[in-house]
Amino acid sequence: MTKNEKPGSILTFGGYNVEKFAKEGLKESDVKWFDIDKQNMQYWSIPMGGDQISLGSGPNSTAKISSSNVILDSGLSYALIPSHDIKVMMQLLNDKYGLSCARDQFDVEQNGGNLAFPTCSGCNKTNYDKVEDFKFKLGGQDFVMPKSSFLHMRDHDKFSDEESEMCNLVLAQSDMDTSGSASFASFFGEGGSQNWLLGD
Numbered sequence: 607m608t609k610n611e612k613p614g615s616i617l618t619f620g621g622y623n624v625e626k627f628a629k630e631g632l633k634e635s636d637v638k639w640f641d642i643d644k645q646n647m648q649y650w651s652i653p654m655g656g657d658q659i660s661l662g663s664g665p666n667s668t669a670k671i672s673s674s675n676v677i678l679d680s681g682l683s684y685a686l687i688p689s690h691d692i693k694v695m696m697q698l699l700n701d702k703y704g705l706s707c708a709r710d711q712f713d714v715e716q717n718g719g720n721l722a723f724p725t726c727s728g729c730n731k732t733n734y735d736k737v738e739d740f741k742f743k744l745g746g747q748d749f750v751m752p753k754s755s756f757l758h759m760r761d762h763d764k765f766s767d768e769e770s771e772m773c774n775l776v777l778a779q780s781d782m783d784t785s786g787s788a789s790f791a792s793f794f795g796e797g798g799s800q801n802w803l804l805g806d
Contacts, residue, residue, distance in 0.1 A: 622637075624636075624637065638745075638747060640652045640744065640745035640747075641653075641745060643675055646675070649677045649678075649679075650677060650678040650679075651675050651676070651677045651678075651801070652675065652676050652677075652678065652744060652745050653674060653675055653745065653746075654673065654674055654675060654676055654742065654743045654744060654745075654802075655743045655744070655745055655746030655747070656742065656743030656746065657670050657671055657672075657674070658670060658671070658742070658743070659671050659691070659694065659695065659698070659740060659741070659742045660740070660741045660742070661695075661698040661699070661702055661737075661738055661739075661740055661741075662702065662738035662739075666698065666701035666702050667698070667702065669694045669695075669697065669698055670694070671690070671691045671694055671742070672688065672690045672691060672800070673687075673688055673691055673800055673801055673802050674800070674801075675800075675801045675802070676744055676801065676802045676803075676804055677801050677802065677803045677804070678804055679803050679804065679805055680805065681805065682803060682804070682805025683805050684723075684776050684777065684778055684805055685751075685756070685776075685777050685778065685802060685803065685804050685805065686778050686779075686780035686802070686803035687777050687778070687779065687780065687802050687803075688779070688780060688800060688801075688802075689779045691802070692724070692777060692779045695740065695777065696708075696724060696726075696775070699726065699737070699757075699775075702737075703728075703733050703736055703737055704728045704733060705726040705727070705728050705729050705733060705737075705773065706726060706727045706728055707724045707725065707726040707727075707775050708724055708725065709722045709723070709724045709725075709779065710722060710723075710724075710725055722778070722779065723774055723775060723776060723777070723778060724774075724775040724777070724779075725772055725773070725774055725775070726757070726772065726773040726774075726775055727771060727772055728771060729757075729759060729760075729770075729771055729772055729773035730770075730771045731759070734757070734759045734773060737753050737757060738753065739751060739752050739753055740756065755776070756775060756776050756777055757773050757774070757775060757776070758773060758774045758776055759773050760772050760773065760774065780803065
C-alpha cells in the first residue's frame with residue numbers, strides 16, 4: 607500500500623492478523639468467539655450468560671448483578687455500567703480491600719449524573735497491590751476485566767508531596783433516561799440503561 611521502500615500499511619481481507627491486533631504472546635487459540643443477541647441486531651450485543659461478578663476468591667468475593675447483556679463499542683475507552691452494578695462492584699472493593707468509592711459531587715453536577723468517575727479512598731500502594739481482577743460471564747464464558755483497566759492509582763496527593771491514598775475507578779455510571787426515544791431504548795434498555803457498554 608506504499609511506493610516507499612519501507613513497509614507500509616497492511617490490509618487484510620476475510621480474516622485478521624493476531625500478531626497485529628492481540629497482545630504479544632497470544633495465539634489463534636486465545637481468540638474468543640461469541641454469538642450476538644439476535645433480538646438486538648443493531649449493535650454488537652452479547653448476552654452475558656450469568657448474573658454473578660467476582661473479585662478474586664474467598665469471602666466477600668462474589669455478588670449478583672442486574673444486567674444481562676454487554677454491548678461492545680470500539681469507540682469507547684472505558685466502560686459504561688448501570689448504577690446498580692456499579693454499586694455492587696464498589697461494595698466488593700470495599701468489603702475485600704477497604705476501598706471506599708464514591709462519585710465526586712462536582713463531576714456529578716457537571717455531567718448531569720452520568721459519566722462521573724468514582725474516586726476511591728484508602729487506596730494506598732499496599733491496598734492497591736492486593737486488588738485482583740473482576741471476573742464475569744460474557745457469552746457464557748469466563749471473562750476478565752484486569753485491574754489496570756478499571757482502577758488507576760494516583761501518583762501523589764496534588765496538595766502535598768505525600769503518597770496518595772486515592773484511586774480513580776475508571777467505570778462510568780450510565781443511567782440514561784430512554785423514555786420516549788426508540789433508538790436510545792433499544793440501545794440502553796427500556797426506562798434506562800440495562801446493558802454494559804465496554805470499550806477497547
